[in-house]
Amino acid sequence: MPDDDASEAGRDRPPARMPDSLQDHDRETVGARVRARRTELGLTLQNVADRTGLSKSFLSQVEIGKAAPSVGTLEQISSVLSTSARLLVDEEQDRSVRPAAATDVPADSHGLDRSVHVVRKSGRKSLAYPGGRQPMELLTPDLQRAFEATLSVDAPGSWHEVRRPKAAHEEFALILEGSCEIEVGEVTHLLEPGDSIYFTADGAYRVRAIGPHPVRAVWIATPPAF
Numbered sequence: 615m616p617d618d619d620a621s622e623a624g625r626d627r628p629p630a631r632m633p634d635s636l637q638d639h640d641r642e643t644v645g646a647r648v649r650a651r652r653t654e655l656g657l658t659l660q661n662v663a664d665r666t667g668l669s670k671s672f673l674s675q676v677e678i679g680k681a682a683p684s685v686g687t688l689e690q691i692s693s694v695l696s697t698s699a700r701l702l703v704d705e706e707q708d709r710s711v712r713p714a715a716a717t718d719v720p721a722d723s724h725g726l727d728r729s730v731h732v733v734r735k736s737g738r739k740s741l742a743y744p745g746g747r748q749p750m751e752l753l754t755p756d757l758q759r760a761f762e763a764t765l766s767v768d769a770p771g772s773w774h775e776v777r778r779p780k781a782a783h784e785e786f787a788l789i790l791e792g793s794c795e796i797e798v799g800e801v802t803h804l805l806e807p808g809d810s811i812y813f814t815a816d817g818a819y820r821v822r823a824i825g826p827h828p829v830r831a832v833w834i835a836t837p838p839a840f
């Protein structure tokens with residue numbers, strides 16, 4: 615029988631509340647998360663400074679916990695880091711993303727987590743995307759897995775360029791509703807509802823919703839792209 619208490623914990627926990635200000639302990643925690651996320655994406659402090667309009671010295675102070683960014687500033691930073699301010703301040707985030715100890719969950723000879731995680735619709739995390747694209751909903755429990763699955767909803771309009779921080783990302787998309795074009799390399803592929811696409815993202819690719827209706831799609835990337 616599954617552990618009902620464990621499977622329901624994520625659903626029962628209320629969403630992270632954005633504080634009005636960050637206390638000293640929160641500064642260090644948030645700063646460490648900002649630095650870890652920036653490093654994961656392969657960005658320098660100057661890269662983030664250029665994209666946010668904030669000074670490099672201020673960002674450095676944020677990362678070491680010496681400066682407390684306002685909620686608005688934290689949202690600027692999180693947007694560039696393809697995450698959300700809520701995830702950066704979530705008190706439960708460290709526990710939810712830390713790999714479980716071997717004594718906590720069953721694991722095979724490869725150390726794989728054999729526990730079952732249920733992500734409720736109301737409990738999905740929102741992943742902010744730079745460049746004006748609508749936030750994507752994370753369908754997997756967190757970003758510490760071998761792959762990530764997200765749900766996107768894109769309104770018809772301009773192209774959205776997707777850049778991956780690492781080479782050789784494997785990508786898969788299943789179109790649920792609407793029509794879109796996905797440009798990989800110099801080739802543009804038209805996808806209709808029910809169509810799917812698989813490719814290796816070595817650098818950047820582009821996505822554009824076409825037609826009168828928004829496009830809903832499930833995306834899978836390995837390793838996690840956010």
